[in-house]
Amino acid sequence: xxxxxxxxxxxxxxxxxxxxxxxxxxxxxxxxxxxxxxxxxxxxxxxxxxxxxxxxxxxxxxxxxxxxxxxxxxxxxxxxxxxxxxxxxxxxxxxxxxxxxxxxxxxxxxxxxxxxxxxxxxxxxxxxxxxxxxxxxxxxxxxxxxxxxxxxxxxxxxxxxxxxxxxxxxxxxxxxxxxxxxxxxxxxxxxxxxxxxxxxxxxxxxxxxxxxxxxxxxxxxxxxxxxxxxxxxxxxxxxxxxxxxxxxxxxxxxxxxxxxxxxxxxxxxxxxxxxxxxxxxxxxxxxxxxxxxxxxxxxxxxxxxxxxxxxxxxxxxxxxxxxxxxxxxxxxxxxxx
Amino acid sequence: xxxxxxxxxxxxxxxxxxxxxxxxxxxxxxxxxxxxxxxxxxxxxxxxxxxxxxxxxxxxxxxxxxxxxxxxxxxxxxxxxxxxxxxxxxxxxxxxxxxxxxxxxxxxxxxxxxxxxxxxxxxxxxxxxxxxxxxxxxxxxxxxxxxxxxxxxxxxxxxxxxxxxxxxxxxxxxxxxxxxxxxxxxxxxxxxxxxxxxxxxxxxxxxxxxxxxxxxxxxxxxxxxxxxxxxxxxxxxxxxxxxxxxxxxxxxxxxxxxxxxxxxxxxxxxxxxxxxxxxxxxxxxxxxxxxxxxxxxxxxxxxxxxxxxxxxxxxxxxxxxxxxxxxxxxxxxxxxx
Numbered sequence: 188x189x190x191x192x193x194x195x196x197x198x199x200x201x202x203x204x205x206x207x208x209x210x211x212x213x214x215x216x217x218x219x220x221x222x223x224x225x226x227x228x229x230x231x232x233x234x235x236x237x238x239x240x241x242x243x244x245x246x247x248x249x250x251x252x253x254x255x256x257x258x259x260x261x262x263x264x265x266x267x268x269x270x271x272x273x274x275x276x277x278x279x280x281x282x283x284x285x286x287x288x289x290x291x292x293x294x295x296x297x298x299x300x301x302x303x304x305x306x307x308x309x310x311x312x313x314x315x316x317x318x319x320x321x322x323x324x325x326x327x328x329x330x331x332x333x334x335x336x337x338x339x340x341x342x343x344x345x346x347x348x349x350x351x352x353x354x355x356x357x358x359x360x361x362x363x364x365x366x367x368x369x370x371x372x373x374x375x376x377x378x379x380x381x382x383x384x385x386x387x388x389x390x391x392x393x394x395x396x397x398x399x400x401x402x403x404x405x406x407x408x409x410x411x412x413x414x415x416x417x418x419x420x421x422x423x424x425x426x427x428x429x430x431x432x433x434x435x436x437x438x439x440x441x442x443x444x445x446x447x448x449x450x451x452x453x454x455x456x457x458x459x460x461x462x463x464x465x466x467x468x469x470x471x472x473x474x475x476x477x478x479x480x481x482x483x484x485x486x487x488x489x490x491x492x493x494x495x496x497x498x499x500x501x502x503x504x505x506x507x508x509x510x511x512x513x514x515x516x517x518x519x520x521x522x523x524x
Numbered sequence: 525x526x527x528x529x530x531x532x533x534x535x536x537x538x539x540x541x542x543x544x545x546x547x548x549x550x551x552x553x554x555x556x557x558x559x560x561x562x563x564x565x566x567x568x569x570x571x572x573x574x575x576x577x578x579x580x581x582x583x584x585x586x587x588x589x590x591x592x593x594x595x596x597x598x599x600x601x602x603x604x605x606x607x608x609x610x611x612x613x614x615x616x617x618x619x620x621x622x623x624x625x626x627x628x629x630x631x632x633x634x635x636x637x638x639x640x641x642x643x644x645x646x647x648x649x650x651x652x653x654x655x656x657x658x659x660x661x662x663x664x665x666x667x668x669x670x671x672x673x674x675x676x677x678x679x680x681x682x683x684x685x686x687x688x689x690x691x692x693x694x695x696x697x698x699x700x701x702x703x704x705x706x707x708x709x710x711x712x713x714x715x716x717x718x719x720x721x722x723x724x725x726x727x728x729x730x731x732x733x734x735x736x737x738x739x740x741x742x743x744x745x746x747x748x749x750x751x752x753x754x755x756x757x758x759x760x761x762x763x764x765x766x767x768x769x770x771x772x773x774x775x776x777x778x779x780x781x782x783x784x785x786x787x788x789x790x791x792x793x794x795x796x797x798x799x800x801x802x803x804x805x806x807x808x809x810x811x812x813x814x815x816x817x818x819x820x821x822x823x824x825x826x827x828x829x830x831x832x833x834x835x836x837x838x839x840x841x842x843x844x845x846x847x848x849x850x851x852x853x854x855x856x857x858x859x860x861x
Binding site: 192266282 | 608621626628630633639648650844
């Protein structure tokens with residue numbers, strides 16, 4: 188049963204355990220600082236398929252299968268799969284799971300999808316609706332570029348504040364019982380519109396949403412940032428990372444080196460030509476499934492807060508002059524509870 | 525706390541009550557057989573906005589506000605809003621709710637979104653995570669046409685099996701306590717790929733998913749179709765309606781006149797030139813929010829099963845030769861429980 192702590196945060200009375208997780212990425216991500224963390228690195232941007240959209244779907248399915256394997260579970264053992272992605276009508280996750288005989292709930296949280304789906308998976312388990320559930324998402328640089336920006340062949344110039352959509356997928360399987368790190372709290376975001384209209388500055392569009400959700404999390408749980416060994420945002424990038432620190436600093440709260448952004452961790456910003464860092468559903472997802480949960484299992488961190496951020500826009504909304512509202516969902520993951 | 529009855533169905537131990545609902549539609553829908561049911565009929569396809577996408581968003585927001593008003597609730601009184609739509613990146617629902625200060629969970633279930641979001645809203649309430657939650661979605665003929673099919677100005681011919689995207693929105697507000705009809709069971713769909721590739725024959729693509737979900741619902745609850753006073757599919761249209769009846773007939777199960785399809789109910793198929801009937805997220809949503817729940821409150825029906833169907837495809841997936849997998853989520857709504 189859930190316990191409401193405040194406007195946005197619920198506590199799970201019997202925290203569900205992470206029993207399986209995986210991160211799969213593309214070649215460029217596999218050459219970055221986290222290269223040793225992933226379950227699979229593909230040197231083929233097509234993942235053996237005929238289009239980038241099918242490649243994205245293939246990658247998500249592969250990641251899901253690895254996580255199921257680690258959990259010692261057939262897909263049929265899952266009571267729910269929560270999944271979504273950035274492609275129009277969320278087709279890469281739907282096609283990835285179309286032959287998987289498990290109840291399927293499509294979610295759309297833009298790049299916050301990993302935290303949204305993980306929060307929902309934890310809630311349906313703690314609420315008694317499921318014994319096991321999976322949170323799953325991914326993104327692909329090439330399919331995102333042609334859908335959101337320009338044909339790759341055009342070779343468009345990128346602004347310094349732009350980010351690089353991660354080719355990557357992440358899967359996390361939760362269970363009502365188990366030995367792994369546990370989901371203890373879920374803080375669901377409200378939409379925050381800071382009025383940013385520059386689609387090449389997503390970090391500044393999303394940082395205010397991250398600020399509001401993290402502030403709500405700290406207030407409603409009575410925890411300070413120091414409670415956590417590590418705090419991750421999903422894909423604010425270097426610019427958004429600094430904006431978030433500045434927003435908290437104005438409140439007299441210091442987010443020190445324990446605060447990291449998955450988009451900054453994914454690439455070497457000095458040498459890999461990715462602007463402000465990684466972005467996309469697959470950024471937070473593959474770092475969580477490939478790096479964070481493994482480090483928790485190894486005892487590097489005991490208490491981790493993952494706050495995935497999303498930009499709620501489409502090319503059409505931007506072309507029609509709309510701003511880019513942001514959203515951020517946060518999930519607390521703790522060992523030894 | 526949820527009680528699992530089987531692979532796909534959960535029972536809500538304290539069924540959440542419907543405390544507010546609304547249906548808003550466009551002019552053509554307001555000239556159909558259900559014209560007396562809706563809370564608002566707009567004779568302006570732009571709903572006073574400058575684009576059809578903004579019109580869709582406006583309509584969803586308006587519907588949400590009417591439902592909140594009927595529930596005697598400010599948006600701030602909601603613990604969760606579950607919402608999604610058909611537009612790329614689900615922008616119409618996100619922009620509709622961007623200034624609403626409530627935790628927001630984006631969902632994507634194509635035209636099954638109303639049942640998916642209603643099921644999730646019921647589950648978070650029964651699981652103790654929320655006291656009040658809203659399920660909300662909509663669709664707009666003009667924004668859907670230009671995104672999925674052709675520019676309206678092109679005047680494309682429609683095949684006889686095609687359906688007409690409903691301009692409409694529906695909102696349902698659930699609470700942990702209350703006098704209204706209650707959500708008693710949620711049957712979550714698995715993705716079913718019948719191999720259909722004709723994007724102008726969505727009814728045949730989605731009917732097998734409806735069949736599988738309804739069959740699971742009847743088996744896992746131990747109920748026959750006769751338990752219900754009325755059974756609704758979301759937007760199978762006339763063709764899909766007949767396919768679903770034929771699929772059950774092959775099992776020796778007769779879905780008689782108590783089985784109706786929202787897409788068939790919405791329009792006069794003989795005079796309104798809509799092919800096989802209405803479709804879109806807003807079809808099931810506006811019929812549920814405008815017609816079904818009001819009829820239940822008036823005592824017309826006591827036991828209703830709403831099974832919304834979705835086609836998991838995008839123009840890109842169809843252009844790349846993919847099939848159109850379907851999904852169907854079902855929610856049992858009962859009075860006097």
